[in-house]
Amino acid sequence: MSTDTILVQRARSGDAAAFGTLVRQQQSKVRGFLRRLTRADGALADDLAQETFLEAHRKIDQFRGEGSFGAWLCGIAWSRFLMERRKRKEEPLEAPDETASIDTTSASLARLDLEKAMAQLAPAERAALTLCYAFGHSHGEAAEILDLPLGTVKSHVLRGREKLKALLET
Amino acid sequence: MMDDGHLDALLTAPLDDVADNGFSSRITARVIKSQERRAWFTMLIAMIALCALVPFLPLEEFTHAMVRVTPVIANSGAISLALAVLILTFMLDQRLRE
Numbered sequence: 112m113s114t115d116t117i118l119v120q121r122a123r124s125g126d127a128a129a130f131g132t133l134v135r136q137q138q139s140k141v142r143g144f145l146r147r148l149t150r151a152d153g154a155l156a157d158d159l160a161q162e163t164f165l166e167a168h169r170k171i172d173q174f175r176g177e178g179s180f181g182a183w184l185c186g187i188a189w190s191r192f193l194m195e196r197r198k199r200k201e202e203p204l205e206a207p208d209e210t211a212s213i214d215t216t217s218a219s220l221a222r223l224d225l226e227k228a229m230a231q232l233a234p235a236e237r238a239a240l241t242l243c244y245a246f247g248h249s250h251g252e253a254a255e256i257l258d259l260p261l262g263t264v265k266s267h268v269l270r271g272r273e274k275l276k277a278l279l280e281t
Numbered sequence: 282m283m284d285d286g287h288l289d290a291l292l293t294a295p296l297d298d299v300a301d302n303g304f305s306s307r308i309t310a311r312v313i314k315s316q317e318r319r320a321w322f323t324m325l326i327a328m329i330a331l332c333a334l335v336p337f338l339p340l341e342e343f344t345h346a347m348v349r350v351t352p353v354i355a356n357s358g359a360i361s362l363a364l365a366v367l368i369l370t371f372m373l374d375q376r377l378r379e
Binding site for chain 2: 125127128130131134135138139140142143144146147157160161164165168221222225240241244245247272275276279280
């Protein structure tokens with residue numbers, strides 16, 4: 112049995128410290144994912160991450176342990192992000208925003224270029240690329256996390272890559 | 282010209298670590314607070330349910346039974362000893378916890 116599974120079981124039985132350990136283990140991944148989705152809006156990403164973890168705590172009985180706990184959290188983070196976007200009625204899913212601002216403090220030049228280019232992709236493309244490349248999930252896992260058909264995720268990845276290539280060449 | 286290998290290398294690089302800066306502690310504190318709220322709410326509901334049930338409880342029979350049983354308990358050496366052991370164990374446990 113993995114450490115995650117043990118911690119989840121303890122958290123389910125009301126052990127707040129076990130849930131705290133899970134948060135400490137996963138916070139960087141979830142916040143990093145949300146920062147990329149919100150185009151480096153740290154405050155918004157952290158608000159969404161907080162809501163993500165609180166929702167995860169409320170719904171921890173629904174975690175079946177089929178995938179990793181981190182992947183399950185990313186699914187909640189993605190749905191939280193979509194809800195927030197709908198609420199703000201900004202940045203349509205398929206029409207990228209050209210005026211992205213990036214926090215550049217610790218990024219290398221190549222990473223900075225990537226983040227700038229990433230910010231110009233549609234959110235679903237950003238999410239699919241991050242899950243499949245930076246987090247190493249398969250297309251199937253990413254489809255499950257994003258609650259999208261497998262074909263749609265594959266085309267998001269393909270289209271996102273092509274757009275990135277073009278953006279990074281200019 | 283950006284080749285696929287270079288793009289893959291950029292994309293597969295892990296995201297920058299995000300420093301915790303008290304984030305986990307804040308979440309844990311909120312979780313504990315919500316658990317406490319839930320416990321209070323459950324207790325409140327239980328109390329309300331109990332209060333609603335009181336008029337339907339056979340209190341008279343219960344009182345008669347207590348009147349019969351209380352002297353037996355009070356005069357029993359074994360029960361007194363058991364109670365004393367229980368109290369001493371509880372006190373010792375409290376001491377050890379401190």
